[in-house]
Amino acid sequence: MEPSRFLGCLTDDFARLRAVASIDPTAAVPSCPGWSVADLTHHVGEVYLHKTLAIREGAEPEPWPPADLAAEEPMALLDRAYAGLLAEFAAHEPQDRAGSWYAPGQTVGFWIRRMAQETVIHRIDAELGVGAPVAPVPDDLAVDGIDELLKVFVEYSVAEWASAFSEILADSPGWTYTVRTDGGAWSVRTGPGLLRVTDGAADAADVTVSGPPTALLRWLWGRELAGETSGVTVDGPPEAMAPLRRCIVTATQ
Known part of the structure; x- marks a missing residue:
């Protein structure tokens, strides 16, 4: 943009x-x-x-x-x-x-x-x-926001302030995630003390998170109400998703 x-x-x-x-x-x-x-x-x-x-x-x-x-x-x-x-x-x-x-x-x-x-x-x-209706986010802004969150906040924070993430990632067996929406896809790889983000879907992902741009942006930032149907689909074991979610929360606090 x-x-x-x-x-x-x-x-x-x-x-x-x-x-x-x-x-x-x-x-x-x-x-x-x-x-x-x-x-x-x-x-x-x-x-x-x-x-x-x-x-x-x-x-x-x-x-x-x-x-x-x-x-x-x-x-x-x-x-x-x-x-x-x-x-x-x-x-x-x-x-x-x-x-x-x-x-x-x-x-x-x-x-x-x-x-x-x-x-x-x-x-x-x-x-x-x-309690007002949530106005749509333009697709280009939402896709950019997902990119910024993953790279500027999460990947950079794990590299720069490793001690804040050491406990979260210490026991990671090495999960791979695909985050996908209309107009963008990212591969996230984690391991002990490691989180890397690259453009494009992973060849083989343990977890795939997908949804429309606005919904996925809101889901990643935790801007959903309890019980709200977001349109985001998470395909993979919960124990694999948990460390990525914790890294996102820690990086954006």
């Missing part, structure tokens, strides 16, 4: 997030236990502000968040931070330098993509919180 496409998706999902979040700020968000919609709104505002500073200063700000943000009204913070983020994006080219936790992605373009994906997931959180 081109940066302009990510920015268009960001614009659409921000508008939906803001509209939905105003319906009932006190509602509980089932996909973010312990959070209200107001808490979610405040969090997204903090995220936008953090990335604005990471671009402007060339490094992620530490410590974070500043104490004075806690008292700011959530919707006011969201609007202020979003305006600042868009201004920062407009002032730079995608290839310009920006600080990030992801070593291969030290560019403004990395944050354009990341904020589009961050926003669509939290837009879904807000919809689940207030």
Whole structure:
């Protein structure tokens, strides 16, 4: 996806997030236990502000968040931070330098993509919180989101912060997974201390996870309600799926 496409998706999902979040700020968000919609709104505002500073200063700000943000009204913070983020994006080219936790992605373009994906997931959180219909995710954004989750979050985190995953993967006999949707397929291989992601379906997978793009993105991010029929199919033994699911949760906390 081109940066302009990510920015268009960001614009659409921000508008939906803001509209939905105003319906009932006190509602509980089932996909973010312990959070209200107001808490979610405040969090997204903090995220936008953090990335604005990471671009402007060339490094992620530490410590974070500043104490004075806690008292700011959530919707006011969201609007202020979003305006600042868009201004920062407009002032730079995608290839310009920006600080990030992801070593291969030290560019403004990395944050354009990341904020589009961050926003669509939290837009879904807000919809689940207030009981609004979950709007479809464009197929190209959903496929990219699956790719980002598997490679940028899970594979990179296992390699970079191995100690957080050592217990999960210590006894892995070496499982192979195929993750497949319309427009994309990935092979995931695990072993003790190891998780590798490659493009394309595995020749022989222990587990195959498949479904429509929006459904698969939501399933991988844990954005489903209990008892909801998602359209995602998991074919393989539960004991093989469990470590991949635990790695995803650990990498995205």
